[in-house]
Amino acid sequence: xxxxxxxxxxxxxxxxxxxxxxxxxxxxxxxxxxxxxxxxxxxxxxxxxxxxxxxxxxxxxxxxxxxxxxxxxxxxxxxxxxxxxxxxxxxxxxxxxxxxxxxxxxxxxxxxxxxxxxxxxxxxxxxxxxxxxxxxxxxxxxxxxxxxxxxxxxxxxxxxxxxxxxxxxxxxxxxxxxxxxxxxxxxxxxxxxxxxxxxxxxxxxxxxxxxxxxxxxxxxxxxxxxxxxxxxxxxxxxxxxxxxxx
Amino acid sequence: xxxxxxxxxxxxxxxxxxxxxxxxxxxxxxxxxxxxxxxxxxxxxxxxxxxxxxxxxxxxxxxxxxxxxxxxxxxxxxxxxxxxxx
Amino acid sequence: xxxxxxxxxxxxxxxxxxxxxxxxxxxxxxxxxxxxxxxxxxxxxxxxxxxxxxxxxxxxxxxxxxxxxxxxxxxxxxxxxxxxxxxxxxxxxxxxxxxxxxxxxxxxxxxxxxxxxxxxxxxxxxxxxxxxxxxxxxxxxxxxxxxxxxxxxxxxxxxxxxxxxxxxxxxxxxxxxxxxxxxxxxxxxxxxxxxxxxxxxxxxxxxxxxxxxxxxxxxxxxxxxxxxxxxxxxxxxxxxxxxxxxxxxxxxxxxxx
Numbered sequence: 289x290x291x292x293x294x295x296x297x298x299x300x301x302x303x304x305x306x307x308x309x310x311x312x313x314x315x316x317x318x319x320x321x322x323x324x325x326x327x328x329x330x331x332x333x334x335x336x337x338x339x340x341x342x343x344x345x346x347x348x349x350x351x352x353x354x355x356x357x358x359x360x361x362x363x364x365x366x367x368x369x370x371x372x373x374x375x376x377x378x379x380x381x382x383x384x385x386x387x388x389x390x391x392x393x394x395x396x397x398x399x400x401x402x403x404x405x406x407x408x409x410x411x412x413x414x415x416x417x418x419x420x421x422x423x424x425x426x427x428x429x430x431x432x433x434x435x436x437x438x439x440x441x442x443x444x445x446x447x448x449x450x451x452x453x454x455x456x457x458x459x460x461x462x463x464x465x466x467x468x469x470x471x472x473x474x475x476x477x478x479x480x481x482x483x484x485x486x487x488x489x490x491x492x493x494x495x496x497x498x499x500x501x502x503x504x505x506x507x508x509x510x511x512x513x514x515x516x517x518x519x520x521x522x523x524x525x526x527x528x529x530x531x532x533x534x
Numbered sequence: 535x536x537x538x539x540x541x542x543x544x545x546x547x548x549x550x551x552x553x554x555x556x557x558x559x560x561x562x563x564x565x566x567x568x569x570x571x572x573x574x575x576x577x578x579x580x581x582x583x584x585x586x587x588x589x590x591x592x593x594x595x596x597x598x599x600x601x602x603x604x605x606x607x608x609x610x611x612x613x614x615x616x617x618x619x620x
Numbered sequence: 621x622x623x624x625x626x627x628x629x630x631x632x633x634x635x636x637x638x639x640x641x642x643x644x645x646x647x648x649x650x651x652x653x654x655x656x657x658x659x660x661x662x663x664x665x666x667x668x669x670x671x672x673x674x675x676x677x678x679x680x681x682x683x684x685x686x687x688x689x690x691x692x693x694x695x696x697x698x699x700x701x702x703x704x705x706x707x708x709x710x711x712x713x714x715x716x717x718x719x720x721x722x723x724x725x726x727x728x729x730x731x732x733x734x735x736x737x738x739x740x741x742x743x744x745x746x747x748x749x750x751x752x753x754x755x756x757x758x759x760x761x762x763x764x765x766x767x768x769x770x771x772x773x774x775x776x777x778x779x780x781x782x783x784x785x786x787x788x789x790x791x792x793x794x795x796x797x798x799x800x801x802x803x804x805x806x807x808x809x810x811x812x813x814x815x816x817x818x819x820x821x822x823x824x825x826x827x828x829x830x831x832x833x834x835x836x837x838x839x840x841x842x843x844x845x846x847x848x849x850x851x852x853x854x855x856x857x858x859x860x861x862x863x864x865x866x867x868x869x870x871x872x873x874x875x876x877x
Contacts (some may be wrong), residue, residue, distance in 0.1 A: 301553060337549040346760070351546055395548035397558035398576030504541050525576070528546070531539040531822065537822045583822070584794075585757050585837045585857050597793065604861035604874045611860055 302339060302390045308362070309385055313450050316369045317416065318380045319355060324363050324391065330354055332423040333400035333499065333527075336365065336393030340375060350375045353419040353501075353527075354394060357426035366450060368416035399499065399527045403428055407435035407497055410489040412480070412510050414442045414502020417529060418450050421501055425458040438462070440488040442480050442506065446470045462488040480506070482513040492518035497525075504528040540583045544576040547587060550601065551575065554610060557620055565616040568596030575618070589614075625678045631668055634677075645693035652705060657685040660709070668849075683709055735779065736845075742827070743812070745770045750809055752832035754839070755868035769811030769830055772803045772846075782848035787855060788829050788840035789847060795855035796840050797864060798831065800848070807833060810843055835866040835873065 309321040332354075339349040356364035369380040383389075401409065401424045409428070411421040418441055428437060439459050443449045444467040455461050464476030464484060476484055490496040498519060500510045507526045515521050544551070544560050551559035560576035571593040578598060579590040586602030591614075598614040621642050628634045645651045660683035667681050689703040699705065708714065737745070750767040781800050788796050802808070811830040812819055819825030824841025831838050837857055858864050863872040871877060 335545070335548070346758070349549075351549065392549045392553075395552050395558075396545050396560050396576070398560035398574050399545050504539060508541075526543060527576075528542045530542055530546075540822050585862055586860060595792075600856075600860060602857060602860045602862065609861050 302392050304388055305391045307383055307385055307387045307389065310383060313366060314448055316380065316448070317366060317450060318369075318383075319364050319366045320379065320383060320389075321356075322363045322365065322389070322391070327363055328394075330358055330363075330394035331397075331400040331402055332358055332427040333420045334394040334396045334423075335420065336363075336391050337395065338365070338375070338379070339390040339392070340378065341390070348375050349392075351395075354423055355419050357423055357430050359427065359430040366416070366419045366422075399501075399525050401427070401497065401499060403431040403433035403435060405497060407437060408490050408494055409435055409437040410496040410498045411437065411439045412442075412485070412489075412498065412500045412502075413439065414480075414500075414506035414510075414529075415444070415448065416450065417500070417502025417506070417527070418455075419501075420527065421499060422451055422455070424499065425455075429458045436490075438489055440464070440480065440485065442466060442502070444468070480510055480513075482517055485510065485513055486517055489514075492520070495520065495523060497523055499525050499527075501527040502529055504530055537581060537583050540581065542580040542582060544574070544578040544580060544589070546582065547578075547580045547589065548576075550587065550608070554608065555618075555620070559618075559620070562618050562620045564598060564618045566591040566594060566596060566598055567614050567616045568598075569594035570616070623680050625680050626667060628677050635667065635681075638678075645691055645696075647694045648696060649693040650696055650699050650705075651690045651692070652685070652687040653690045654685045654687040656687070657682055660684050665847075683707070735775075737775075739826070742770065742810070745774055747771075747812075748809075750811070750830065750832075752830075754832055754836045755834075757835045757837055757862070757866075757873050761868075766815055767809070767811040767830055768813035769809035769827075771806065772808040772810065772829075773806065775810065775846075776804065783850040785849045785852045787847045787849055787853065788838075789844045790840045791842040791844050793856070794840065794842070796838050797849070797852055797855045797858055798834070798838060799852070799865070802834065802865075803829075803831060803846075807831065833867075835863075835868050837862065838866050 306323045307320050308323045311319040313319055335351050335353040337349050337351050339347055341347050352365040352367055354363060355366040356362055367376055367379045369376045399420065411424065413421050421439065425437065425439065428435060437459055439461040441449065441461050441463045443463065443465060445465055449463070462476065464478060464480060465473065466479055469477040498514060500507050507528045511524055511526055514524055548560050560574065562575050563572050564575050564578060565572045568591055571591060573592060577592060579592050581588045581590065586600055588597055589599040590596065591598050596614055599610065599612045602609050621640055623638055623640050624635055625638045626634050627636055643651065662683045663681040684707055686706040689699050689701050689705055691701055692699055747768055747770045750769060751764055753761055753763045754765055755761045784800055786798050786800055786803060788798065808829060808831045810827050812827045814823060819828060827843050829840040829843050852864055854864060861875050863874055863877055866872050
């Protein structure tokens with residue numbers, strides 16, 4: 289879909305969309321590329337709500353961050369499978385090109401970053417919390433922005449890292465592995481703490497714009513540490529994915 | 535006490551709030567009727583594990599808004615918010 | 621002086637605005653000109669009659685207020701006229717960590733008509749394993765779920781129900797209403813374990829009400845207490861439109877179903 293066909297008015301409410309392509313990102317995560325007629329465009333950080341209706345009429349909806357950059361023609365969502373999830377196992381393992389979903393969005397105007405907002409930009413991701421932050425990094429690259437950016441990513445193990453090769457196209461990330469570090473790893477191998485945030489991020493005097501995304505416990509812990517380091521709470525924006533991530 | 539681990543934030547309620555207010559709501563600023571604190575709706579604590587959705591003030595934990603879908607219609611109780619500035 | 625006085629046990633209808641002579645403080649008493657009074661849950665219970673059968677009428681239902689000392693009685697050393705004061709609800713707890721002993725010095729003393737258990741006392745009560753099907757209002761059911769808990773009948777042993785209905789109170793301010801007969805005679809428990817492990821906070825732990833024959837939102841999580849009521853007042857979700865009773869077999873999800 290080209291930019292010429294983008295609607296200027298956004299649609300509020302559910303609409304049917306078709307899955308154009310599925311991409312397996314990791315053993316437990318997949319990206320769904322969607323065909324959304326009249327997609328009005330989005331800003332990096334926004335998400336959509338996806339709704340599934342079972343044969344008996346039972347409906348379940350979940351929120352998924354938009355992985356694609358605003359400059360892309362496609363709308364792509366990256367979904368992390370939760371072991372006891374009701375919706376994510378289906379979206380990650382069962383959905384095929386040609387399948388239909390119901391979608392609402394884009395939504396969210398607070399947890400967004402546009403290049404015009406400036407920086408420096410400090411992004412802190414816990415697991416699949418990387419998805420909306422990746423959209424921000426893609427947008428930054430596409431817009432030719434010279435805003436300085438740093439990414440701290442927390443992952444259980446190497447196999448769980450989303451967009452492993454593409455991330456390095458747009459930034460040199462700091463990564464910490466919390467369960468199992470790869471052989472020969474000399475980087476961080478512990479839960480994110482204040483010392484790590486101080487090393488990997490920017491000094492508070494530089495007043496960075498900070499976005500933290502991931503499981504609830506992760507996000508709240510990181511936000512507390514950042515404030516304790518002296519960062520202005522009003523410069524920190526958070527998005528919680530719930531108990532076990534998004 | 536609520537389900538801390540299941541706590542979300544206003545971002546998770548954005549779709550529902552947009553359908554109600556018909557404008558982007560997470561960047562709107564809400565003033566808690568309990569403690570008077572003002573915060574972006576994106577920062578408000580959201581609990582969606584029960585029969586409905588409860589929004590609580592991050593400062594004093596008072597219920598700011600609550601929603602339930604009753605016979606397919608969304609019922610909103612917004613007594614816990616003094617004002618919302620869009 | 622003017623006062624709202626409870627004349628008898630008729631509840632809110634028994635409240636009358638009366639004129640009373642200004643009292644003279646006796647030994648150890650202070651007379652406070654009240655500038656502001658708050659509504660304490662105890663005041664609500666007092667008016668509704670749930671606070672205890674030993675209430676003597678007439679009485680002014682008040683627990684907390686702030687004002688200025690007007691005069692002091694014989695022997696009062698710590699206060700003088702003009703002092704700005706607030707009442708202390710827990711007369712033996714002025715600061716520091718709460719404790720059961722300190723909290724028993726609450727205004728009015730140990731409440732008649734209230735029974736409470738510490739966690740240890742609760743876990744020492746006879747308990748049982750329970751295997752039941754539960755019915756969620758979103759139309760799914762979970763079969764043969766395993767719990768451990770104390771029967772509500774055990775908690776109510778020797779207690780004369782003070783009403784035909786109860787309100788289950790949860791930490792966090794959630795409430796749900798139920799008829800007394802639906803939580804007695806082996807129909808309900810206070811559960812503390814699920815699937816052989818202590819109940820997680822996400823599932824209502826450390827203790828929740830378990831009423832399997834009704835829709836599962838009636839099984840109040842994070843249970844704090846059960847209060848008897850005369851009338852079937854709607855709880856937190858019921859006041860938003862969920863059904864007062866909630867029988868899954870009659871699909872009573874919403875008011876009017």
